[in-house]
Amino acid sequence: MRGNKLTKEVHLSFSSSNQFAYGLRMGHQIKAIKARLTSIESEANMFNLVERDRPVKTSFMSKKRQQTHSFKDKIIGRNDDKAALLKLMFEFESEENVYVIPILGFGGLGKTALAQFIYNDEIVKNNFELMMFVCVSNVFDVKIIVENIIKSATGQAPNQNLELDQLQKQLREKISGKKIFACFG
Known part of the structure; x- marks a missing residue:
């Protein structure tokens, strides 16, 4: 069949x-x-939900991040945190070239204010050859960040026509062999 x-x-x-x-x-x-x-x-x-064609913009979605800086007039109530961080910075012996102390937490907790508080401390200023405070915006562009680091380190904006590799070489020349304190807010 x-x-x-x-x-x-x-x-x-x-x-x-x-x-x-x-x-x-x-x-x-x-x-x-x-x-x-x-x-x-x-x-x-x-549940009385309303249908929308596109998402509603909320204040946190449309709000631009405020530019940070190293100057702060008066910080109150962070002396213990400052002392703990200074102790970490000066008592820790690192064999590495780079030592990083991250300050983590939700927005609005005062991480940047604490970094400003430490950055402006006389002990810190006297113990580092180069001090830098760099704002890292919501748009995370490595080239822009490196340009901002160079601006903070030298006080001058680098040539805008330089490629990332050229900028990194310029930065290495400026910071090579120095004890550096850098805050990224």
Whole structure:
């Protein structure tokens, strides 16, 4: 019966290449998706949710980050934090070329203020050959950050036409062999 025409037709009707069977299967899947969407819509109506074409901009989405700087008039209540960080800075002996102390936390906790407090301390100023305070904006562009580091280290803006590699060489020349204190806010 292998060569039988009826067998071939039955086999073809249940085959994955049969457009009718495929259409029938897809029709059932589309009905299931529509039912799920209807269920979601009824739940949204129950909670009085409003449909929007695009997301609503909230204040934190549209607010530009304020530029940071090294100057701070008066910091109150951070003396213990400052003392702990100064102890870390001056008591830790590092064999590495770079020693990093991160100050982490949610926005508005005073991380930048604490960094400014330490940056402006006389002990810190007397123990480092080069002091830098650099603002790192929400737009994280390495070339812009390196340019800003050079500006902070030299007091002059680098040539805008330089490539990143040239900027890095210029920065290395400026900081090579020096004990540096840098804050990135």
